[in-house]
Amino acid sequence: xxxxxxxxxxxxxxxxxxxxxxxxxxxxxxxxxxxxxxxxxxxxxxxxxxxxxxxxxxxxxxxxxxxxxxxxxxxxxxxxxxxxxxxxxxxxxxxxxxxxxxxxxxxxxxxxxxxxxxxxxxxxxxxxxxxxxxxxxxxxxxxxxxxxxxxxxxxxxxxxxxxxxxxxxxxxxxxxxxxxxxxxxxxxxxxxxxxxxxxxxxxxxxxx
Numbered sequence: 001x002x003x004x005x006x007x008x009x010x011x012x013x014x015x016x017x018x019x020x021x022x023x024x025x026x027x028x029x030x031x032x033x034x035x036x037x038x039x040x041x042x043x044x045x046x047x048x049x050x051x052x053x054x055x056x057x058x059x060x061x062x063x064x065x066x067x068x069x070x071x072x073x074x075x076x077x078x079x080x081x082x083x084x085x086x087x088x089x090x091x092x093x094x095x096x097x098x099x100x101x102x103x104x105x106x107x108x109x110x111x112x113x114x115x116x117x118x119x120x121x122x123x124x125x126x127x128x129x130x131x132x133x134x135x136x137x138x139x140x141x142x143x144x145x146x147x148x149x150x151x152x153x154x155x156x157x158x159x160x161x162x163x164x165x166x167x168x169x170x171x172x173x174x175x176x177x178x179x180x181x182x183x184x185x186x187x188x189x190x191x192x193x194x195x196x197x198x199x200x201x202x203x204x205x206x207x208x
Contacts, residue, residue, distance in 0.1 A: 001040075001072070002040045002041060002042050002043050002108070002112060003023075003025070003040055003041050003042070004020075004021040004023070004024040004041075004044060004108070005024070005025045005026070005027065005041055005042070005043050005044065006024055006025070006026040006027075006044045006046060006074075007026070007027060007028070007029065007030055007043060007044065007045050007046060007058060008026055008027075008028070008046035008048075009028055009046070009048045010015055010026075010046065011020070012026075012162065013026045014097070014098065014101070016098065016100055016101045017101075017102035017104065017108075020101035020102075020104035021104070021108075024076060029063075030043065030058050030061040030062055030065075031206065032061060035160070037125050041066055041069040041070070042067070042069070042071075042072065042108060042111070042112075043062050043069055043070070043072070044057075044072050044074055044146055045051070045058050045070050045071065045073050045074060045091075046073070046097055047073065047074065047076065047097070048076045048192070049074045051082070052082065052085060055073060055082075055085075055086060056089060057097045059071055059086070059089045059090050060089075060156070062090075064088050068186075070092050070093075070111045070112070071090060071091040071092060071094060072091065072092065072093035072094070072107060072111065072117065073086040073091050073093070073094045073095075074095055074097035074099075074161045075095075075097055076096075076097050076098070078094070078095070078096050078119055079169075080121065080122045080125065082094075082118075083118060083119065083122050083126050084122070087116065087118075090109045092116055092119075093107050093110075093111050093116065093175075094116035094119065094122075095117060095119065096119070098165065099178070105143075110194055113193065114193050115192075115193040115194030116193075116194055116196065117195070118196070120163075120164050123195060123196060124161070126196060133146060140203075141202055144190055144201060144202065144203075147190065148185075148186060148189060148190075149188050150173075151174075151182060152185060152186050152189075154172055154181050155168055155172065155182040155183060155186065156182075156190075156198060156202065157171070157202065158171060159183060159186075159195050159198055160195070160198050160199040160201075160202040161197075161199070165180060165183075174200070183208075186198070195198065200204055
C-alpha cells in the first residue's frame, strides 16, 4: 500500500483527505531525506499562493529524492494550462483540492496502475486534439469493440468522449457503480490504462 503525504500550508488536512486516507501524513514542504519506502509514496501537492513557481520546485524535489513516487497536484481553482504544466513537470494527476473522498480514492487507484488523472474538461480537450491527429481505422475499432459485451461497448464509446461516470450513468440509465464495473472490465480486456488511452484507441466519432 502506498503511503499518502499531503504537502499543504493548511494547519490541518481537509476532511475529505482524511476520509479518503485515514493514515495520511501532512507537512508544509516536501521532505528531502529519502526514506526506505521512497518508492511507495503518493505526494498530494496542495497549491499555495505562489502556485507554479512553488509547484515546479516541489515536484523537482520529489523527483530528486523519491524517484518512483507518484505526484498529484491539488488546486483550489483548477486551470487547464496549469494542469498541462504539472504533467510536463512529472505529475501524474491534477485535481480540485476539494474533491470528494471517493474521487481521491479513485485517483489513487488510477495512478497506482500507471494511468494519468485529469479533470473532465481537460480530458475532453486532449481527446478532441488527439483524435484529430490520430484516427483508428474502422475495422480496427470494430475488432476492439467485438471483445466487449453490448453494454460494455456502449460504456466504452461514451467514456471515449470524455464523459464522467455520472454522465454515462445518466445517458445509459444505469448506476455509477455499474459504470465503474464496466470500465474496469473494459480496461482489462482492451489492455488500456485510462480513459485517454481508451479514447485514442477508439476515436470519439465512432458510433455503435
